[in-house]
Each structure stands twice: as C-alpha cells, then as structure tokens.
Amino acid sequence: MMHRGGSMGEWMDEIITRFSEQAALVWAEQETLEDDAMFRRLWNLAGETGLCRVGIPEAHGGVGGGGPEISEMLRRLTLKTGNLGLPLALMISQLVAHFMVGALGSEDQKAAWLPPMAEGRFPSAFAVSEPKVGAHPGKLSTHAEKIDGQWCLAGKKSYISNGPMAGLVVTIAVVGEEKGRKQFSAFLLGGDTPGVDRSDAMALPFFRPALHGNIRLDGVSLGAGTVLGHPGEAYAELVLPFRRYEDAMMMGCVVGAFRFVLDRLGDAVANPDDAVCETAGTLAAHVTALERVARVSADLTADPSPEAVEESTALLLHFRQVAGCCRTLVASLEESGFPLDDPSRAVMEDLAASSGIAANIARAKQVKLGRACLAAGKGL
Structure with a gap:
C-alpha cells in the first residue's frame, strides 16, 4: 500500500526501484528467454510491486490518480530501466483501466474488472484495428448481433498491443447502421472466452518484450452486461x-x-x-x-x-x-x-x-x- 502521508512521487520511486532491481535478474536471462516468457515474468513483477495500481481508484485496489500520474509513472519507469517495452504494455493496460472501465463502466463492471487489474493478474488490451483496413470506421467489419439476450461476436482484430496475453480485451464491434453510418459498441471480452483465437501472434523489431497480436472471434457469446459505455456510441x-x-x-x-x-x-x-x-x-x-x-x-x-x-x-x-x-x-x-x-x-x-x-x-x-x-x- 502507498504510505499515508507520503507523496505519489515518493511511492513511485520506491516501487520502481524495487521493480528494477528484480527485473535486472530477468533481463540477465534475455538471451535464453523467449519474449513471451520474459514478458510474463516482468508483468508478474509489475503486479507484485504495485505498478498496475496507478490510475485505479483506491476503492478498487488502486492508488488513485489519472492521466498525469500514469504518465509520470511511465516516465520514471523508462528512466530507471532504459526499457520501453514494459512501459508500453503498462500504458495500454492503465489506459483501459482508467479511461475505459473506470470512466465508462457500470458499478458491476468496475467491481469485476478493476481489482484484478490493480493486482496485475493480467495485461489488458484495446481491439479496434482490423486486417488491411486499420481503424477506419467505414471499413471495420467485426460485428455483434443480439440473439436471445446474448451478444454474438464474429470477425478479426489486428495489431493489438498486449493481445497475446490480455486477460481483458475491450473489443469494438459494429452493432447496427443509421443513415448510412455504422454504429459501434464496446464489449468487455475476457481473454479465456470460448471462440477467441489468439494464435496469430506478431513479432515487432522494437519495444521488446512487449507482445502484439491478432485475434479471431468465431462463435463468441457475451451477456448483455458486457457492453461498456453507451450502446452504439463506442x-x-x-x-x-x-x-x-x-x-x-x-x-x-x-x-x-x-x-x-x-x-x-x-x-x-x-x-x-x-x-x-x-x-x-x-x-x-x-x-x-x-x-x-x-x-x-x-x-x-x-x-x-x-x-x-x-x-x-x-x-x-x-x-x-x-x-x-x-x-x-x-x-x-x-x-x-x-x-x-x-x-x-x-x-x-x-x-x-x-x-x-x-x-x-x-x-x-x-x-x-x-x-x-x-x-x-x-x-x-
């Protein structure tokens, strides 16, 4: 826990120092570790030391703060470690936690997702772009249809930071059309949801050991409570x-x-x-x-x-x-x-x-x- 009476900056320095000391032992094995194994070990350290708590309210296991605190944590972490890969992964996860689930989620959604995110049980991801079309709204085709009270999702998403190991993927899908313009909703997609195929991983030549990948959605069924924010306005x-x-x-x-x-x-x-x-x-x-x-x-x-x-x-x-x-x-x-x-x-x-x-x-x-x-x- 952050020391009462201590500043956020002092707390950050303390946990980042502790993280970097332990992370150095992992980096010493980089010649023998695959990126996914290295990422998993570094991510676990981030969770254990408390880095994942920044930007999440204390009521849900975090230490509070918003954009300024997340940015400052990332600056200090990069300065201390000389690595951009893990800060990138943390950046995406904390953005999902603070600006998405924290800002737009229902109380039930916050209670379900924010505590494990604060503990660093898994990284999170945001899935918008699709193969060959990027994030152009007129060309996105991943869709969700409501059948018997369940949302059925199908399609492909690409270039997803944290995608291969994300425990939560906020996924954008077409849910309708009005006056020739597609309408989109955001869905809280658990990483272990049946019908999610994450086998198509991507290797980038920078930001090691950050992981990126594509996902295929086929026969994914989600409850009504998985819609994040206002339906159709994602x-x-x-x-x-x-x-x-x-x-x-x-x-x-x-x-x-x-x-x-x-x-x-x-x-x-x-x-x-x-x-x-x-x-x-x-x-x-x-x-x-x-x-x-x-x-x-x-x-x-x-x-x-x-x-x-x-x-x-x-x-x-x-x-x-x-x-x-x-x-x-x-x-x-x-x-x-x-x-x-x-x-x-x-x-x-x-x-x-x-x-x-x-x-x-x-x-x-x-x-x-x-x-x-x-x-x-x-x-x-």
Whole structure:
C-alpha cells in the first residue's frame, strides 16, 4: 500500500526501484528467454510491486490518480530501466483501466474488472484495428448481433498491443447502421472466452518484450452486461479519445527514454570541446522542454473540451518534431566520439523504429491545422 502521508512521487520511486532491481535478474536471462516468457515474468513483477495500481481508484485496489500520474509513472519507469517495452504494455493496460472501465463502466463492471487489474493478474488490451483496413470506421467489419439476450461476436482484430496475453480485451464491434453510418459498441471480452483465437501472434523489431497480436472471434457469446459505455456510441466515446490519451501517455515513455540516454552521456568522454558541449546543451534543453510538454499533455487528458483537444493536437505535433531533433542530436554526439553504451543504443533504436507509428495520422493533423491557420489568416 502507498504510505499515508507520503507523496505519489515518493511511492513511485520506491516501487520502481524495487521493480528494477528484480527485473535486472530477468533481463540477465534475455538471451535464453523467449519474449513471451520474459514478458510474463516482468508483468508478474509489475503486479507484485504495485505498478498496475496507478490510475485505479483506491476503492478498487488502486492508488488513485489519472492521466498525469500514469504518465509520470511511465516516465520514471523508462528512466530507471532504459526499457520501453514494459512501459508500453503498462500504458495500454492503465489506459483501459482508467479511461475505459473506470470512466465508462457500470458499478458491476468496475467491481469485476478493476481489482484484478490493480493486482496485475493480467495485461489488458484495446481491439479496434482490423486486417488491411486499420481503424477506419467505414471499413471495420467485426460485428455483434443480439440473439436471445446474448451478444454474438464474429470477425478479426489486428495489431493489438498486449493481445497475446490480455486477460481483458475491450473489443469494438459494429452493432447496427443509421443513415448510412455504422454504429459501434464496446464489449468487455475476457481473454479465456470460448471462440477467441489468439494464435496469430506478431513479432515487432522494437519495444521488446512487449507482445502484439491478432485475434479471431468465431462463435463468441457475451451477456448483455458486457457492453461498456453507451450502446452504439463506442467510436465517439472510446476510439476517438483513445488516440489522444495514448499519445499523451507515450510522451511520458519517450521523455524518460531520452533522459535515460542523456544521463549516461556524461560518462562517455572526458574534456569534450565547446562544439560538443553546445550540441549536448541543445539536447538537454530539448529534453527538458519535452518533459514539460508531456506533463501538460497528460493534464489535458482530463479535459474533453474541443479547446483541450485542439491544444493536445498542437502539443503532439510539436513533441514529434522536437523528438526527431533529439534523435538527430544524439546521432551527432555519437559521431563526435560519444559512444553510446548498449542500453542507450537499444533505447535509441527503439525510438527510431517507432517514430513512424501513426506518422500519417500526425501528418494529416498537421495539414488540417495548417489549412485552418491559413484560412483564418485570409478571413475565410
């Protein structure tokens, strides 16, 4: 339990230190462990040390907090461990717990799911995207039909973070159509539900040991009490806001990773010249600024207003641009004779490989923002 009178930050430092000490023993076996075995052991440690309790109310076994606390936990964890894989898995699970089950669930749903999530009995996942069509609402085809009081689900979902081992998968399915637009509901799908096939796993070359996979739903039958939120409104209630929450939380991971690398650069070379120091100073300034952007973005997750959404978009676009500059500066320092140690190099490789995720979405947002800006300038 979190010490009464102690700050959330102090508690985080204590449990993250305890986690990292034990996790080091698992990482020492990485050459002999498969990713799924490594992930399971690290996830169990996360549950045992209390990391999974952040963002879940005390009444359901958590320590409270919301977006800012989840982001800060992810930042500190990445900074301490120099690993982005487990923070990514935790990010998805805590988003599901706080912004989905915690925010939209009935009292029965919260009582059923939040306590085991706080204990870290399993990771959770959010299943929206489908093979070849992504998350485009007009092209999603996984559907749910109500027959004799039960919801029957069928279809395929892809690119699911935590999918292979998720004990809870919040699944988006088409439940009808109105005026030519599909209507979606979200379903609380237990990982061991009959008819769920998770054999089609995916291997990504970054964020090790995070697990990703596809699921096939065939003959899945769920009770009426498994619908999360308002029936037919899941795309607006869950899917659209989720990207903003995910972007904000991921900023915490990224700034923790950059700070991890920056803190280790000082031991690399003695007596660097002024040009190298200038580059390092620019990097340090950028990282400090990104930490501030990450905190503000996390704060904004509690505000659903259009103004907050617009501000979040601007901060995200700025963050992505400056993060790219930081990667370039680290590469420049390495070329100047600052060799990265193996943990730092692994972090930078993860950041580089993942920088293309949602790049097209970010570009589209940037174009939209630019058009609005230019139109306003012309008085259109």
